[in-house]
Amino acid sequence: MKKLYIVANWKAQKTSQEARDWLEKFLTYNNQHTTINNKEIIVCPPYTQLPMMRDFVKRNGLPFKLGAQDVSPFGMGAYTGAVAAEQLKELVRYVIVGHSERRRHFGETDVAIADKVKLAVVSSIAPILCVQGAETPVPEGVSIVAYEPVFAIGSGIPDTPDNADMVAKILKERYALLAVLYGGSVNSLNVSGFTQKEHIDGVLVGGASLEAEEFLTIMHNA
Numbered sequence: 001m002k003k004l005y006i007v008a009n010w011k012a013q014k015t016s017q018e019a020r021d022w023l024e025k026f027l028t029y030n031n032q033h034t035t036i037n038n039k040e041i042i043v044c045p046p047y048t049q050l051p052m053m054r055d056f057v058k059r060n061g062l063p064f065k066l067g068a069q070d071v072s073p074f075g076m077g078a079y080t081g082a083v084a085a086e087q088l089k090e091l092v093r094y095v096i097v098g099h100s101e102r103r104r105h106f107g108e109t110d111v112a113i114a115d116k117v118k119l120a121v122v123s124s125i126a127p128i129l130c131v132q133g134a135e136t137p138v139p140e141g142v143s144i145v146a147y148e149p150v151f152a153i154g155s156g157i158p159d160t161p162d163n164a165d166m167v168a169k170i171l172k173e174r175y176a177l178l179a180v181l182y183g184g185s186v187n188s189l190n191v192s193g194f195t196q197k198e199h200i201d202g203v204l205v206g207g208a209s210l211e212a213e214e215f216l217t218i219m220h221n222a
């Protein structure tokens with residue numbers, strides 16, 4: 001059975017109270033019916049929720065790891081507004097890097113993305129690099145890639161499992177990757193179509209991860 005990565009990307013959503021409600025629901029429903037066996041579950045909330053969530057996960061033995069949604073391309077120092085990998089490593093094992101929303105709204109370049117990857121790896125945080133197609137460069141040090149075609153993000157129109165599998169195959173031929181995930185309008189009804197594909201090793205889930213019950217169903221159905 002291959003290892004699957006199921007990643008939740010909350011983006012800039014949820015207040016502290018909403019994050020706590022999600023965790024309480026996850027705790028309740030998880031005890032009832034979810035098996036995770038071969039699955040690495042990773043939840044990426046906004047920075048502001050990370051310390052509270054780390055404590056909650058530890059206290060209640062929840063079966064997922066935490067990730068961040070971004071990391072500074074610089075180390076610690078005079079970089080107002082940034083969070084460095086050395087700081088993040090106290091809280092997370094993973095970080096999403098190069099999401100198309102960061103490229104589009106924050107002007108993130110391939111050069112900055114490569115710097116982020118480098119610093120994450122030095123701090124023992126595994127980067128989950130988002131690529132928009134097989135042509136997006138994958139910097140050295142990346143072993144998990146998420147293929148996320150821009151048209152599929154938040155649109156309710158996912159790519160086809162066949163096409164996503166073809167892109168995953170090309171990426172694996174081109175780079176030494178441990179895992180290629182698919183992201184873009186994944187939900188509990190379509191997730192297995194992707195995870196059953198030969199070259200796809202999991203999913204990156206935005207909107208459908210915001211409800212705990214739906215996310216648990218995705219974990220279950222994957």
Ligand code: PGA
Nearest residue numbers: 153154184185205206207
């Ligand atoms: P979506 O977002 O699942 O809401 O389409 C995925 C992502 O942007 O990572």
